Amino acid sequence: MIDSVERAGQTPDEPQPYAELGMKADEYDRVRAILGRRPTSSELAIYSVMWSEHCSYKSSKVHLRQFGTKAPKSDALLVGMGENAGVVDIGDGWAATFKIESHNHPSYVEPHQGAATGVGGIVRDIMSMGARPIAVMDSLRFGALDAPDTRRVLPGVVEGISSYGNCLGLPNIGGEVVFDPCYLGNPLVNALCVGLLRKDQIKLATAPGPGNKVVLFGARTGPDGIGGASVLASATFEDESHAKRPAVQVGDPFMEKLLIECCLELFEADVVVGIQDLGAAGVSCATTELAAKGTGGMRVDLGLVPLRDPSLLPEEILMSESQERMMAVVTPEDIDAFMAICARWDVPATVIGEVTDTGRLVMTWKDEVIVDIPPGTAADEGPVYERPFHEPAGQAALNADDAARLPRPADLRATLLQLLGSANLASKEWVTSQYDRYVRGNTVLAMPADAGVLRVGEVMPGAEQTDRGLALATDGNGRYARLDPYAGAQLALAEAYRNVAVTGARPLAVTNCLNFGSPEDPEVMWQFAEAVRGLADACKTLGVPVTGGNVSFYNQTGSTAIHPTPVVGVLGVLDDVRRRVPHGFTAPGLKIVLLGDTGEEFGGSEWAHVAHGHLGGLPPVVDLEAERALATVLAEAAGRGLAEGSHDVSDGGLAVALAEATLARGVGATVRLPLEDAFTALFSESTARALVTVRPEAFEELAELCARHEVPCYGLGTTGGTALTVEDVLEVPVDELRAVQEAPLPAVFGA
Amino acid sequence: MGAARVGVVTFPGTLDDQDAARAVRHAGGEAVPLWHADHDLRGVDAVFLPGGFSYGDYLRCGAISRFAPLMEELIPAARAGLPVLGTCNGFQILCEAHLLPGALTRNQGLHYVCRDQRVRVENATTAWTADYAPGQELLLPVKHGEGRYVADAATIAALESGGQVVFRYLGANPNGSINDIAGISNEAGNVVGLMPHPEHAVEELTGAPSVDGRGFFTSILKRFVNL
Numbered sequence: 001m002i003d004s005v006e007r008a009g010q011t012p013d014e015p016q017p018y019a020e021l022g023m024k025a026d027e028y029d030r031v032r033a034i035l036g037r038r039p040t041s042s043e044l045a046i047y048s049v050m051w052s053e054h055c056s057y058k059s060s061k062v063h064l065r066q067f068g069t070k071a072p073k074s075d076a077l078l079v080g081m082g083e084n085a086g087v088v089d090i091g092d093g094w095a096a097t098f099k100i101e102s103h104n105h106p107s108y109v110e111p112h113q114g115a116a117t118g119v120g121g122i123v124r125d126i127m128s129m130g131a132r133p134i135a136v137m138d139s140l141r142f143g144a145l146d147a148p149d150t151r152r153v154l155p156g157v158v159e160g161i162s163s164y165g166n167c168l169g170l171p172n173i174g175g176e177v178v179f180d181p182c183y184l185g186n187p188l189v190n191a192l193c194v195g196l197l198r199k200d201q202i203k204l205a206t207a208p209g210p211g212n213k214v215v216l217f218g219a220r221t222g223p224d225g226i227g228g229a230s231v232l233a234s235a236t237f238e239d240e241s242h243a244k245r246p247a248v249q250v251g252d253p254f255m256e257k258l259l260i261e262c263c264l265e266l267f268e269a270d271v272v273v274g275i276q277d278l279g280a281a282g283v284s285c286a287t288t289e290l291a292a293k294g295t296g297g298m299r300v301d302l303g304l305v306p307l308r309d310p311s312l313l314p315e316e317i318l319m320s321e322s323q324e325r326m327m328a329v330v331t332p333e334d335i336d337a338f339m340a341i342c343a344r345w346d347v348p349a350t351v352i353g354e355v356t357d358t359g360r361l362v363m364t365w366k367d368e369v370i371v372d373i374p375p376g377t378a379a380d381e382g383p384v385y386e387r388p389f390h391e392p393a394g395q396a397a398l399n400a401d402d403a404a405r406l407p408r409p410a411d412l413r414a415t416l417l418q419l420l421g422s423a424n425l426a427s428k429e430w431v432t433s434q435y436d437r438y439v440r441g442n443t444v445l446a447m448p449a450d451a452g453v454l455r456v457g458e459v460m461p462g463a464e465q466t467d468r469g470l471a472l473a474t475d476g477n478g479r480y481a482r483l484d485p486y487a488g489a490q491l492a493l494a495e496a497y498r499n500v501a502v503t504g505a506r507p508l509a510v511t512n513c514l515n516f517g518s519p520e521d522p523e524v525m526w527q528f529a530e531a532v533r534g535l536a537d538a539c540k541t542l543g544v545p546v547t548g549g550n551v552s553f554y555n556q557t558g559s560t561a562i563h564p565t566p567v568v569g570v571l572g573v574l575d576d577v578r579r580r581v582p583h584g585f586t587a588p589g590l591k592i593v594l595l596g597d598t599g600e601e602f603g604g605s606e607w608a609h610v611a612h613g614h615l616g617g618l619p620p621v622v623d624l625e626a627e628r629a630l631a632t633v634l635a636e637a638a639g640r641g642l643a644e645g646s647h648d649v650s651d652g653g654l655a656v657a658l659a660e661a662t663l664a665r666g667v668g669a670t671v672r673l674p675l676e677d678a679f680t681a682l683f684s685e686s687t688a689r690a691l692v693t694v695r696p697e698a699f700e701e702l703a704e705l706c707a708r709h710e711v712p713c714y715g716l717g718t719t720g721g722t723a724l725t726v727e728d729v730l731e732v733p734v735d736e737l738r739a740v741q742e743a744p745l746p747a748v749f750g751a
Numbered sequence: 752m753g754a755a756r757v758g759v760v761t762f763p764g765t766l767d768d769q770d771a772a773r774a775v776r777h778a779g780g781e782a783v784p785l786w787h788a789d790h791d792l793r794g795v796d797a798v799f800l801p802g803g804f805s806y807g808d809y810l811r812c813g814a815i816s817r818f819a820p821l822m823e824e825l826i827p828a829a830r831a832g833l834p835v836l837g838t839c840n841g842f843q844i845l846c847e848a849h850l851l852p853g854a855l856t857r858n859q860g861l862h863y864v865c866r867d868q869r870v871r872v873e874n875a876t877t878a879w880t881a882d883y884a885p886g887q888e889l890l891l892p893v894k895h896g897e898g899r900y901v902a903d904a905a906t907i908a909a910l911e912s913g914g915q916v917v918f919r920y921l922g923a924n925p926n927g928s929i930n931d932i933a934g935i936s937n938e939a940g941n942v943v944g945l946m947p948h949p950e951h952a953v954e955e956l957t958g959a960p961s962v963d964g965r966g967f968f969t970s971i972l973k974r975f976v977n978l
Contacts, residue, residue: 162862163863166804166894169766169767169803169804252807253804253807254763254804254806254808257766433864433865435863437865438892438959439894440769441951442957443957444957578956750860
């Protein structure tokens with residue numbers, strides 16, 4: 001029996017399964033008030049997914065507003081938050097769009113498909129801005145390296161990203177892999193995509209023009225991922241989570257590749273009025289959002305939706321999260337051309353409805369009206385919660401447990417090797433060698449470089465005239481954020497900003513993925529509120545606006561939340577990509593220079609974590625003015641051709657930075673420390689620091705540049721030889737460093 | 752005469768076509784796009800089958816592409832002497848089309864592998880390797896999940912004795928191929944297939960830290976300038 005609008009009017013008291021769909025009683029009552037009757041089962045499906053935490057941001061909205069109200073003035077920002085992805089002006093008539101998004105819960109339930117469809121989803125967000133996707137990155141967090149479940153989750157996640165991303169032909173140019181016991185039952189899989197488009201070709205998710213056709217194209221709709229967004233992303237994992245397996249979507253990267261090329265031809269032919277990808281909440285989300293931002297009305301015949309499983313009910317069609325689908329609004333004049341391009345790429349396309357000016361989203365099924373709602377009420381006017389929050393009970397004690405009390409090692413050589421052979425500082429090549437970093441031929445820098453760098457000029461026809469390049473980095477440190485979420489979010493931004501800067505790029509804009517526990521826990525909510533406040537304040541100070549991002553709540557197992565983990569992505573621009581600064585020590589005979597000062601800062605450090613299993617005290621001091629000055633020096637040094645190589649100094653301190661710089665190309669180094677306290681000089685994680693190498697005759701010019709911007713500058717020594725030598729402290733052959741750094745992951749996951 | 756015209760084929764799911772076209776242009780040739788669904792080689796002097804996941808690698812890598820309309824033109828032309836280079840998925844398609852013997856199977860380590868690989872030129876007389884010195888060592892990227900070259904013992908013996916092993920991996924073998932084989936040719940030497948990607952090693956700025964791939968493109972272009 002079809003639950004039509006007519007029937008809903010006749011059966012006002014029929015009980016409805018709103019609670020099973022994740023809806024609270026007061027939310028259900030609000031739907032009834034909006035409609036002036038009970039919703040049909042299809043309408044209930046729409047409201048339940050659109051008002052889920054994942055789609056509506058109902059717990060985070062009141063905080064996220066700061067990214068707008070505190071946004072720094074930026075001439076570069078073309079499209080800000082609220083669209084599928086932000087768009088930034090990179091000069092010469094070109095624009096970049098980028099965004100990071102989580103797929104945490106699906107990746108725990110089914111690692112391969114969960115991670116794969118995470119990549120697919122973010123790529124479609126970028127496509128729906130009118131851009132060609134040009135690269136991806138992944139920020140991954142797992143439980144302890146040696147935990148049995150990590151052996152299930154990590155290889156599956158990596159294989160999912162590898163098989164999907166590689167098949168799409170998008171280079172994977174960076175990201176992170178972090179291990180911490182707090183992520184054991186709740187890994188974090190955050191996928192970033194960046195795209196390029198001409199500034200005058202930005203597309204938006206809007207459906208204007210009554211009479212225009214609504215086209216669903218791409219894969220057919222199946223029963224996979226029904227309720228995926230609301231069910232998986234909006235609930236805490238309990239032990240029965242494996243029962244949710246059918247809610248994980250299944251990806252087809254080949255179809256996605258065809259969709260990419262098909263969309264680019266559609267944009268080029270200028271036959272698209274508005275476009276939206278079908279991600280979380282599928283047809284419900286695409287129709288309500290397109291209609292709400294357009295002329296206000298849409299009529300859809302759900303019976304026309306091409307199905308993979310003909311037994312699907314309308315409610316299931318509305319909630320299905322089948323992958324590789326897009327929805328476009330096309331004028332009647334262009335519809336034939338639109339269909340011809342889809343046919344050329346073997347992409348199925350079907351007109352399922354048209355735009356109206358009624359202000360209502362009306363859907364029919366077998367000639368009966370099953371949905372008749374004002375689309376804005378589902379898309380934009382969801383519930384907004386002012387969740388209570390307060391500082392966690394143990395926070396003060398945690399902060400009082402200063403890492404300064406920890407016993408310091410006598411053997412600094414052994415400490416360096418211990419750190420380099422620990423999970424978080426070990427080589428991630430086991431992971432990254434499964435990703436294609438070269439495809440499309442524009443990769444200038446990729447992992448293990450601090451940031452990925454892409455050439456713009458040959459990305460697509462017409463771009464030949466520009467010499468510009470894009471730099472991208474993501475960073476996050478859950479331990480820092482656990483100690484101080486306000487500072488932790490700022491430190492994530494500072495590191496990503498610095499990682500972009502060491503390539504010689506000017507940081508321009510920010511995306512973020514905010515991974516937290518349950519918003520219903522006031523202590524978690526405090527972490528979230530503090531992190532957002534910290535990030536918004538820091539973006540303002542550094543002059544880089546937040547262009548978009550994603551919030552992932554309910555990252556916890558039972559009542560135990562993950563460390564608060566804001567992951568921040570920064571996009572930068574190189575005016576001339578040929579001036580990019582390579583990673584690490586590139587040749588012998590270069591002078592090694594440390595920029596920035598070092599204090600005694602061990603709270604949340606890798607050393608405290610690895611040597612003592614300790615987490616306490618306060619994270620390193622945030623100094624945004626110093627970060628900005630450092631970035632200015634790095635960009636200018638690159639622009640003048642002074643810097644031969646560079647590396648950011650962060651996790652594991654100077655010792656690890658030096659070791660990584662020698663490992664980049666197997667070029668050794670001999671240095672003398674700028675502090676008497678060798679332990680602090682080597683392992684402190686003070687921020688706003690970077691290593692740069694210069695030709696000896698260029699050192700004076702670099703020193704003057706640093707003096708002008710008040711950036712401390714220390715000549716440490718010279719590159720060359722086959723060992724890393726810290727005079728009077730330690731000496732390790734580069735081969736030994738390499739062996740230690742490369743061993744941990746293959747030891748667990750096989751060669 | 753004008754620049755040699757090298758066709759670059761795009762199947763649904765081909766990924767390295769723009770890279771291949773760029774490499775041809777950088778070497779001074781004209782890159783001519785060829786579409787899988789056309790029965791038309793557009794009069795090109797040589798053909799490059801680039802890497803990717805044509806038809807999603809569904810069924811078996813290259814197994815569907817070999818039936819494309821364009822291949823119905825390409826197969827007889829290659830048998831008649833048209834120079835054809837297949838890299839990665841292109842190599843897989845050439846094997847599926849029986850223009851080259853043997854097959855490419857799942858990597859021994861069962862993982863996709865992307866890395867900069869040393870290879871040695873074992874035959875510098877083919878249409879695509881004449882600009883290299885015999886025994887020359889190259890650094891070229893490999894990036895594949897199914898690159899393990901296999902064939903029966905008689906075929907391997909014939910390839911080895913006939914000089915049809917054109918490239919061999921040096922150092923660690925990335926996929927477990929027999930005799931470290933990285934690339935082979937047909938008997939005539941006009942059809943060459945290899946797993947490494949020369950088109951990703953032609954520029955200082957981008958791709959692998961090497962420009963060793965240029966020789967493929969200069970080899971084929973010189974052949975036509977000198978004809």
